[in-house]
Amino acid sequence: MKMIKEAWDISDIEIKEDVNLSRFTTIRLSASGTIVLVKTETALAQLICLFRKKSIPYHLVGWGANQVLISTQNTVFIKLAFELNAQELSKSKSEYYLPASVPLNILTSHASKFGLQGWEVFTGIPASLGGAIYMNAGTALGEIGSLIKSVSIMTIDGQIRTHIVNKDSFSYRENHFVKEGEVILSAIMIHKGLNTEIKEKIKEYLTFRKASQPLTTFNCGCVFKNYDQKHKAGQFIDICGLKGLSVNGLSVSHKHGNFIENQNNATSEDFSQLIDALKFELELHSGIEFELEAKVY
Ligand SMILES: Cc1cc2nc3c(=O)[nH]c(=O)nc-3n(C[C@H](O)[C@H](O)[C@H](O)COP(=O)(O)OP(=O)(O)OC[C@H]3O[C@@H](n4cnc5c(N)ncnc54)[C@H](O)[C@@H]3O)c2cc1C
Numbered sequence: 001m002k003m004i005k006e007a008w009d010i011s012d013i014e015i016k017e018d019v020n021l022s023r024f025t026t027i028r029l030s031a032s033g034t035i036v037l038v039k040t041e042t043a044l045a046q047l048i049c050l051f052r053k054k055s056i057p058y059h060l061v062g063w064g065a066n067q068v069l070i071s072t073q074n075t076v077f078i079k080l081a082f083e084l085n086a087q088e089l090s091k092s093k094s095e096y097y098l099p100a101s102v103p104l105n106i107l108t109s110h111a112s113k114f115g116l117q118g119w120e121v122f123t124g125i126p127a128s129l130g131g132a133i134y135m136n137a138g139t140a141l142g143e144i145g146s147l148i149k150s151v152s153i154m155t156i157d158g159q160i161r162t163h164i165v166n167k168d169s170f171s172y173r174e175n176h177f178v179k180e181g182e183v184i185l186s187a188i189m190i191h192k193g194l195n196t197e198i199k200e201k202i203k204e205y206l207t208f209r210k211a212s213q214p215l216t217t218f219n220c221g222c223v224f225k226n227y228d229q230k231h232k233a234g235q236f237i238d239i240c241g242l243k244g245l246s247v248n249g250l251s252v253s254h255k256h257g258n259f260i261e262n263q264n265n266a267t268s269e270d271f272s273q274l275i276d277a278l279k280f281e282l283e284l285h286s287g288i289e290f291e292l293e294a295k296v297y
Pocket of ligand 1: 026059060061062063064065066067080100124125126127128129130131132133134135136137138139178182183184185213214215219220221222295
């Protein structure tokens, strides 16, 4: 979609019109569309208000590690490129003020260096902080929601509100406070004390992840949510013999059944076809309707 001319007058944004969007998601599906990189909160407020006034649909892309973009022709994608104040991570503190665009691997390095207990829960998850909060990303060690004190959010009117995290703020791979069209701007993160063993724990967990997940291929992480701790989507895919099932350049990973890998210029249509086939087989053989974890937009 072509960008409206008023948007070109906004400072601190970079408009990429009709570009190949594949590099903005980790599964790298081919799709062309328009994406705007936004450097400041002021610019974001102007952009959102303009889109709202002109009824232009927009959608947030973080690291693109859990997303498949399909509606690329009638939506403008927004990616935050807020600056991280390097001072923030220069020493260990009890609270950190962090922009939504900071990648989690930078936070893992900080946790490893200073031994921040609790931060090991997001070891190896490719994500921006905003995307991780939105998804309540986590591993077998825990979820990021347990480390968030408050979240600063831009409303659809371009206003800023603060959500103080409480026991109902998060559940498995979900937040319950970001409304449709709102944007996570930043968060205050806490930890659970200092512990010199965290560095080793992070190292061990990274080794475990490398052995059990296809971390070096083009994929979007787990495609389905686990039904519960006993009914894991990946295990059912394995039991049903669905590993390796392919549609054009897209295949179910041999390493982990809940991952779909783009091996050769696959498209979003290929993704939809493969998902439909998997859902059908899974429901037939397990009786469970597994819900998608990956966000298809
Ligand atoms: C190899 C691999 C391994 C993975 N392993 C794990 C794992 O162990 N555990 C796990 O939980 N996940 C895992 N994932 C999935 C993914 O890393 C997480 O879901 C992560 O939280 C996504 O963050 P993101 O920044 O990429 O968000 P995106 O995928 O870009 O977006 C996810 C959702 O968040 C919304 N969003 C993003 N940023 C904002 C914002 N600032 N404001 C409002 N909404 C926003 C998007 O619109 C979208 O709906 C893995 C993915 C890959 C590719």
